[in-house]
Amino acid sequence: MPDLKKFLPPIPDSLKLQPRRAGTNPEPETALDNAQEAGKHAAGWIDERLQLSGAVRWALFRKVPRHDWTYTLGFSVMFAFLSQAVTGVFLATAYDPSTTNAYESIRQMTNEAFLGQFLRGMHRWGSTVMVILVFLHMAQTFFYGAYKYPRELNWVIGVVLLVLTMAMSFTGYLLPFDQRSYWATIVGVNINGTGPIVGPYLSDFLRAGPEFGATTLSRFYAIHMLLVPGAIGAMVGAHLWLVMRLGTTSPPWNKPRKKADA
Amino acid sequence: MNRAEKEEYLREYGQLKAEGEPFFPYSVAKDSIIAVVVMAIIITMSIVLGAELGPKADPTSTTYVPRPEWYFFFLFELLRIIKPPELVPLATIGVPTIGLILLFLLPFYDRGAERHPLRRPVATTAGIMVIFAMGYLTYMGAAAGSPNEIEMKAPSTLTGVALVEWEKGKTVVGQSGCLACHKIGENGNDGPGPQLTHVASKLPAQAIAQTLRNPTSPMPSFKNLEEQSPEKFRAMVSFLGQLN
Numbered sequence: 001m002p003d004l005k006k007f008l009p010p011i012p013d014s015l016k017l018q019p020r021r022a023g024t025n026p027e028p029e030t031a032l033d034n035a036q037e038a039g040k041h042a043a044g045w046i047d048e049r050l051q052l053s054g055a056v057r058w059a060l061f062r063k064v065p066r067h068d069w070t071y072t073l074g075f076s077v078m079f080a081f082l083s084q085a086v087t088g089v090f091l092a093t094a095y096d097p098s099t100t101n102a103y104e105s106i107r108q109m110t111n112e113a114f115l116g117q118f119l120r121g122m123h124r125w126g127s128t129v130m131v132i133l134v135f136l137h138m139a140q141t142f143f144y145g146a147y148k149y150p151r152e153l154n155w156v157i158g159v160v161l162l163v164l165t166m167a168m169s170f171t172g173y174l175l176p177f178d179q180r181s182y183w184a185t186i187v188g189v190n191i192n193g194t195g196p197i198v199g200p201y202l203s204d205f206l207r208a209g210p211e212f213g214a215t216t217l218s219r220f221y222a223i224h225m226l227l228v229p230g231a232i233g234a235m236v237g238a239h240l241w242l243v244m245r246l247g248t249t250s251p252p253w254n255k256p257r258k259k260a261d262a
Numbered sequence: 263m264n265r266a267e268k269e270e271y272l273r274e275y276g277q278l279k280a281e282g283e284p285f286f287p288y289s290v291a292k293d294s295i296i297a298v299v300v301m302a303i304i305i306t307m308s309i310v311l312g313a314e315l316g317p318k319a320d321p322t323s324t325t326y327v328p329r330p331e332w333y334f335f336f337l338f339e340l341l342r343i344i345k346p347p348e349l350v351p352l353a354t355i356g357v358p359t360i361g362l363i364l365l366f367l368l369p370f371y372d373r374g375a376e377r378h379p380l381r382r383p384v385a386t387t388a389g390i391m392v393i394f395a396m397g398y399l400t401y402m403g404a405a406a407g408s409p410n411e412i413e414m415k416a417p418s419t420l421t422g423v424a425l426v427e428w429e430k431g432k433t434v435v436g437q438s439g440c441l442a443c444h445k446i447g448e449n450g451n452d453g454p455g456p457q458l459t460h461v462a463s464k465l466p467a468q469a470i471a472q473t474l475r476n477p478t479s480p481m482p483s484f485k486n487l488e489e490q491s492p493e494k495f496r497a498m499v500s501f502l503g504q505l506n
Contacts, residue, residue: 121311159365169331
């Protein structure tokens with residue numbers, strides 16, 4: 001067991017748990033005892049039904065090989081995604097995905113709403129930070145050879161997540177509905193249309209028809225805030241599950257301290 | 263990796279894991295510190311850089327610059343570098359698709375047991391070269407200007423109404439963002455679209471107008487412009503029709 005005490009804040013003596021002496025009355029005596037018993041009881045009731053304490057204990061206290069700071073990149077991508085999700089929910093409360101009102105709602109949010117511009121800025125630059133972190137995470141995995149046996153499928157899931165992240169960025173770019181986003185999206189959708197086989201269908205799907213029309217914006221909005229985030233959530237779940245099952249890699253230059261007994 | 267190499271790896275990994283540290287609190291502590299750093303970066307960027315909002319999208323407008331988010335520059339730049347029209351599908355389809363397939367299948371064709379980057383010279387060199395290529399293309403994409411004005415002298419044969427029309431067409435073409443993808447004389451970017459310096463010697467004005475209405479992808483159509491302000495469209499055609 002690691003020494004957990006150094007990570008805990010100092011607790012006043014009066015609140016510290018006192019081990020009960022053998023032979024003393026097991027009945028709760030003070031209000032604090034009562035509260036302790038109630039807490040234990042509630043936690044026990046929940047765990048008896050969820051059966052989670054074993055899994056949680058395993059997930060928290062499983063050993064991971066010694067590693068360096070580049071191993072935090074994966075978590076920082078997920079954290080950036082969570083930040084995008086939270087700021088995105090707040091933006092969605094004020095956004096109106098119709099061609100007539102979208103721009104106005106963004107303008108109002110930016111110029112008039114409390115902290116509106118700050119929130120948009122966090123979402124807008126959060127996407128940049130997330131894309132950079134995705135590429136760094138991928139580069140680290142590549143140069144450390146972490147995609148090799150037995151983690152091949154986790155690399156494949158990671159590439160799917162990369163594509164989904166780019167799809168998020170592409171669909172989100174249109175939503176403010178200013179000149180720049182509108183025309184960049186038209187050109188982007190046209191470029192998609194030149195793709196092989198599925199290309200023309202893909203751009204028809206994105207535009208919701210052969211021409212860029214009134215429904216295009218709501219389609220981009222639905223893709224941006226429902227379809228792709230859902231897929232990202234599911235894929236992150238699978239990614240994390242595999243990371244926990246298979247274990248994080250060790251930096252390739254680290255060798256076991258003592259030789260294997262072979 | 264053959265069977266022996268797999269077993270060797272799993273044995274060594276098991277030992278490294280046994281010698282490692284518990285996820286909680288060591289990894290959790292590091293991840294938490296990084297989370298604070300990421301949040302601080304995002305907040306700082308939001309405060310310093312803000313969130314700009316350009317003029318409202320206007321399908322009939324001709325003044326626009328089709329500029330993607332910066333991390334798509336490298337894809338956009340590919341279109342610019344691969345100029346011949348018959349090779350454009352290679353830029354839009356070929357390179358990105360092949361790149362993505364190679365990325366997906368990486369663990370299936372690179373099956374060697376070695377993981378140390380210095381002992382995988384091919385993989386490491388390829389990785390570094392891809393990073394440099396993407397960095398270079400991104401830089402080129404960022405540096406490529408999108409001027410909205412054309413500097414050009416009118417042909418001396420033009421006088422009166424035709425000259426006025428020519429000047430007007432020059433302004434409209436400049437404002438329409440054509441130069442983002444086309445080169446006209448000394449102006450604009452050479453690619454993804456073809457050079458327009460001598461377009462009139464290849465296409466009659468009628469054909470130019472037809473192309474503007476119904477262009478090849480990814481160029482946007484100017485049909486809206488023709489419907490909304492036909493005189494701008496006519497000026498555009500007459501300017502382009504004089505480029506020979």
